[in-house]
Amino acid sequence: xxxxxxxxxxxxxxxxxxxxxxxxxxxxxxxxxxxxxxxxxxxxxxxxxxxxxxxxxxxxxxxxxxxxxxxxxxxxxxxxxxxxxxxxxxxxxxxxxxxxxxxxxxxxxxxxxxxxxxxxxxxxxxxxxxxxxxxxxxxxxxxxxxxxxxxxxxxxxxxxxxxxxxxxxxxxxxxxxxxxxxxxxxxxxxxxxxxxxxxxxxxxxxxxxxxxxxxxxxxxxxxxxxxxxxxxxxxxxxxxxxxxxxxxxxxxxxxxxxxxxxxxxxxxxxxxxxxxxxxxxxxxxxxxxxxxxx
Numbered sequence: 001x002x003x004x005x006x007x008x009x010x011x012x013x014x015x016x017x018x019x020x021x022x023x024x025x026x027x028x029x030x031x032x033x034x035x036x037x038x039x040x041x042x043x044x045x046x047x048x049x050x051x052x053x054x055x056x057x058x059x060x061x062x063x064x065x066x067x068x069x070x071x072x073x074x075x076x077x078x079x080x081x082x083x084x085x086x087x088x089x090x091x092x093x094x095x096x097x098x099x100x101x102x103x104x105x106x107x108x109x110x111x112x113x114x115x116x117x118x119x120x121x122x123x124x125x126x127x128x129x130x131x132x133x134x135x136x137x138x139x140x141x142x143x144x145x146x147x148x149x150x151x152x153x154x155x156x157x158x159x160x161x162x163x164x165x166x167x168x169x170x171x172x173x174x175x176x177x178x179x180x181x182x183x184x185x186x187x188x189x190x191x192x193x194x195x196x197x198x199x200x201x202x203x204x205x206x207x208x209x210x211x212x213x214x215x216x217x218x219x220x221x222x223x224x225x226x227x228x229x230x231x232x233x234x235x236x237x238x239x240x241x242x243x244x245x246x247x248x249x250x251x252x253x254x255x256x257x258x259x260x261x262x263x264x265x266x267x268x269x270x271x272x273x274x275x276x277x278x279x280x281x282x283x284x285x286x287x288x289x290x291x292x293x294x
Contacts, residue, residue, distance in 0.1 A: 002086050003155035005035040005134040011155075012147040019132035023106055028098040032137040033144055036090040036122060036174070039130055045082035045173075046126040047075045051110060055124065059111045060273050061190030061280060074188075078124055080165050081186055083173055088152060089131070090119040090174040093145035098135050113192035120192070121174040145179050190280045193271045216269075220254050224269075225276045227251050232277060233290035239277075240288050242266055 009016040014033065020026055026034065053071045056062055063069070064077050094101040104116035110123035122128055138144050153170035161170060166185040169178040177183045216224075227250055232240045245251055246266055255265040270278050270286050277289040 002041070002088075002157070003152065004087055005037040005132075008035065008088060008091075008148055008151055008155070009033065009134065009136045011151045012144055014136035014138060014144060016134050016136055018134040022128055022131040022133060024133075026099045026102045026133060026135055028135050028137055030097065030137050031093075031095045031139055031141045032098045032135055033091070033093050033141060033148060034098050034102055034133060034135040035088055035092075035148075036119070037087045037132050037134060038089055038127065039087070039132060040127075041085055041087050042127075043084045045079035047078050047124055048126040049075055051124050052078070055111045055191075058109075059191060059193050061193070061271070061278075062111075063189050065187040066189070075124075077186065077188060078121055081173060081184070083156070083160055083164075086156070086160065086172070088172050090122060090172050091145065091148050091152065092118060093141040093179075095141050098137070102133060102135075111192055117192050118176075119174040121176070142179065149175075149179060192280065216255065216265075221269075221274060224251055224254050227254075228288050229276060229290060229292055232288050233292050235290075238290040239279075242270065242286050242288070245288060 006016045052075045108116045168185045169182045269275050277291040279287050279289055
């Protein structure tokens with residue numbers, strides 16, 4: 001028998017509160033665990049092809065196995081990780097407020113990196129409005145989250161487990177990473193973007209004029225990419241973070257960034273797909289990898 005949210009929480013020694021219908025406020029201001037559950041689980045993934053199409057149009061970096069997918073191709077990849085008959089589709093935790101964390105979950109559009117991109121695959125389902133949210137208060141949220149994932153995996157029927165693609169952690173449908181950091185090998189990358197930062201004018205005499213990705217010249221962009229590759233290829237791990245890149249004065253000058261304000265132009269170029277070697281992990285963090293061949 002599939003394990004329910006209440007059974008899962010009880011199996012690890014927690015008392016379940018709720019549920020509330022998806023989109024409704026959760027009455028829990030402290031830390032703890034929250035679980036999204038479907039009351040009726042179809043055998044096939046109820047993927048909304050319209051939502052998937054919008055996701056692709058909003059996120060130019062989204063790829064499947066390194067290639068830009070069609071809407072049907074992306075929908076098929078999501079559907080491959082569907083667990084038929086399993087009502088639990090997401091497990092999350094927070095060390096702060098469950099109510100605020102779940103509210104952030106509700107408010108994050110499919111494809112946005114913030115405020116809460118984990119579990120975004122739920123937003124690609126047609127039946128999300130029927131989902132229920134359960135929760136359990138605990139000051140040891142991380143420890144109980146680990147226990148919940150282990151209990152979920154242990155309860156998964158052998159016939160369902162046998163159909164999971166690839167080798168990796170056993171996770172609910174919308175969880176793409178185990179709490180221990182192990183990522184599911186679903187092949188979907190670059191699936192989120194951040195809202196573009198406003199381009200603020202700089203008063204005359206106060207510094208360079210900040211440039212947007214659309215105004216930087218091809219020559220300057222080539223210089224920026226060359227400098228970034230110099231930095232990335234000089235690191236032991238052959239990659240750098242945007243923060244490391246923005247610390248370089250030459251890069252900031254080419255982008256028209258003032259030292260007096262936080263940098264934003266590089267982030268816009270990353271999201272626009274104009275930086276060589278750019279990579280975004282499952283949690284939405286960017287890195288710039290060395291692409292030069294020795």
